[in-house]
Amino acid sequence: MNPAFVAFESERRIAAGDLGEVVRAAKQLLERRKDAAILVFDGRTSALVDVDYRGSVDDVLKRLPKPKPPAAEEPEQVEPAAPRGPGRPRLGVVAREITLLPRHWDWLAQQKGGASVAIRKLIDEARRAGGDKDRTRLAQDAAYRFMTTMAGNRPHYEDAIRALFAHDRRRFSTLIADWPADIRDHAIALAYSDQAD
Incomplete structure (x- = not known):
């Protein structure tokens, strides 16, 4: 199962877990190395999380968005103060x-x-x-987003994307074998998170 959030600095995964602990680790790295370029990803969707690192660690943590429940547990949105109707x-x-x-x-x-x-x-x-198909599609989409951001200029990127969407796990793994270990391992974990090993 993928962590809720993951942070990468260049080719290296620096933290994984809940948003607070990931951002805390990222902020601590930024305090040591001001030139570090850190990306924080949602661990399920690979959407980038926008983090404002200004101020102290506590300041940064206070500005973080509140976590949303997973889609399966998320209640339908009720519009507040809407006029009563059906x-x-x-x-x-x-x-x-x-x-x-x-x-x-x-x-x-x-x-x-x-x-x-x-x-x-x-x-x-x-x-x-459609649960299995939906899980597979969501896993592929998350892997695609992550790979586009972190490996779009890597060798065999386009062929790896084709293998991902063709459900060719062996070819996919072979094509990305020479990528940096943290990027490769996270891409594989995302791509096949819907399958038990």
């Missing part, structure tokens, strides 16, 4: 508009519990059925 805001149920053809509305009207219950059941079923 839905059950206290339960996290919010009415939103969807567009369907008449035959879809007819089918939904015939379902037990009505349209809302039928749509929720269809979504839950689709999430369960």
Whole structure:
């Protein structure tokens, strides 16, 4: 399982863990070496985290964004102070508009519990059925983002991306074998985080 956040300084992974400890390690390195170029990545998506390193370690930590729960645990967003309308805001149920053809509305009207219950059941079923494919796609996307940022100018980068999306693990690993160890190992961990070894 990948850490929540990872920091790299050039080719070297300098910290991994929760955002606070990763940023603390990055700030301490910056205090020793002002010219260090540090990138902090979200460990699941490889999105870059923007960190303002000005001030003391405590100042930097106070400005960090609050962590969001993983998508599977994230409740639907309830718009604060919105006028009351359809839905059950206290339960996290919010009415939103969807567009369907008449035959879809007819089918939904015939379902037990009505349209809302039928749509929720269809979504839950689709999430369960597509879970493995979704995890694989998210892992590939995270590896692609990380590799583009950290290894876009490395030898065999484009071929490695092709192997990644072709699900050719052996070729992927071979193509990036000569990359710096921390970059190579993190790319592999991201690319195959959906698979048990």
